[in-house]
Amino acid sequence: MATEQGFPPELLTQSAQKRLDYFKAPDKTIMHGNPKLAYNQVLRAIREPAGASIILVMGPSPSGVGKTTLLRLVEKKIIEESLLQMELDPGWIPIVCVEAVAPGKDTFRWKDFYKRTLIAIDEPLIKEKISYSEDGIRRDSEGKLIVKSRATEDSLRLAMEQALSHRKPYTLAVDEFQDIGKMASQKVLEAHMDCIKSAVNTTKIPWTGFGTYQLVDFLELSPQLSRRTRIIHLPRYCLEQNEDIKEFKRVLKHLLCRMPLPETPPLVEKYWEYCYERSIGCIGTLKDWLIQALDLALEEGATTLSFSHLEQTAKLTSECIQMAKDAIEGEEKLTNTKDSQRQLRDLLNSKKQKVQEDQTNSGGNGKPQKDGGESQSQRRRRVGQRNPKRDPLASESL
Structure with missing residues (x-):
């Protein structure tokens, strides 16, 4: 068993809390x-957004x-790659990360977001300081940013835009991006999207939003923003894909081996499907669940994690169904x-067919035809051809 353990052996002599903290x-x-x-994909998109605003x-x-x-x-990697340039240019920050905090009531509060972004931009290791002249935003004698409660939303937004323009990060990364649209009507949500679009246009700094599938609804409300957005999908593992099943089992085994227990839990082969169902194939959900199960096992003084520990800490079936x-x-x-590909093809073909019909009806010259489709040139008489008229009868000529 010791060869399978993925943790320092001395952890087994530590307290239950330290063992849990390690995991x-x-x-x-x-x-x-x-x-x-x-x-x-995210790293490539941030380094080269290729015209994407978001x-x-x-x-x-x-x-x-x-x-x-x-x-x-991603933040760690970008900073590691940028250390040399940051030393050469102390005023530059390669990436700014902030969380969009869900509103407690009403709709998303941009004033709070601007304040959090300003604080995130104000990296204490950067010696060069920004001078804000807006009311309620200043620096103390040590150069620390002070944002007073009287600062208005407009002043905070202007300060944020100036700070981003000055720091020139690759991107403003926003976690829980979907919370911007929480409790918002369609009209308010459209205003939120316009606010983001305006900030990007002003600073020329793309935003990178991390969130749930609710973000798709944002794009449906703002076609202009949608055209300038790049989507990166972070999916769960699916049972329909053999490679996904294989990878899920590998990750499950890795997590179990990292549990600081005397015996590695032998649960992969027999219970991986149960683990999959109660996590719906999401590794983040799986790990949160295993943390609770390990906490229970440590509290009981168990030598390993059993299926009973999993059952007692698993999500309800109804929760998993909704997830x-x-x-x-x-x-x-x-x-x-x-179906979607066929729909796109039919849509484009319908436009093509309409153009072809218009050309046919106009005889290829863009003008509608008359007299059952015969053009004016077709109705002209040939050289030497008489105009149509009634010839006199023999009796009439006498």
């Missing part, structure tokens, strides 16, 4: 199939497939099905 630690994240693919990284419900974890890994429905609905919106 929970975000730096113990495993880079597996779907997130790894999305990770590379990059949307979306997947199932929060704590599902690891969107926040992906953001943290699965939401995930499948979102996946269908982002999947190129045969």
Whole structure:
């Protein structure tokens, strides 16, 4: 069993809380199939947005497939790659990360968002300071940013735009991006999207939003924004794909091996389907569940994690059904099905057919034909041809 353990052996002599903290630690994240693919796509999109104003990284419900974890890994990689340039240019920040906090009541509060973004931009390791002249925004004697409560939303927005323009990050990365649209009517949501579009146009800094499939609804309300948006899908693992099943089992085994227990839980081969069903194939959901199960096992002083621990901490079937429905609905919106491809082809062909019909009806010159389709040139008399008239009868000529 010791050869399978993926943790320092001395952890077994530590307290239950320290063992649990080790398993929970975000730096113990495993880079597996779907997130790894999305990770590379996000990095390429941030480095070269290719005209995109917004990059949307979306997947199932929060704590599902690891969107926040992906953001943290992307931030770490970009900063690591930018250290040399940051030393040469102390005023530059390669990436700014902020969370869109869900409103407690009413709709999304931009004033709070602008304040959080300003604080995120104000990296304490950067020596060069920004001078804000707006009322309610200043710096103290040590150069620390002070945002007073009297600062208006407009002043905070202007300060944020100036700070982004000055720092010139690759992107403003926004976690829980879907919360911008919470409790918002269609009219208010359209205003939110216009606000984002305006900020991007003013600063020339793309936004990268990490969120759920609700983000698709945002794009449907703003066609102009949709044309300048790049979507990166972070899907769950699906039972229909053999490779997905294989990868899910691999990740499950890895997580079980990292549990600081005397015996590695022997649950993969017999119970992987149960683990899949109660996590609907989302690794983030799976790990959150395993953390609860491990906590229960440690509290009982168990030498390993049993199926009983999984059962007692699993989500209700009704919860999983709703999660699965939401995930499948979102996946269908982002999947190129045969029906959607046929619909696109029919739509484009209908336009082509209309043009062809118009050309046929106009005789190819853009003008409508008359007299049953005979053109004016066809009605002209040939040279030497008489005009039509009635010839006199023989009796009439006498």
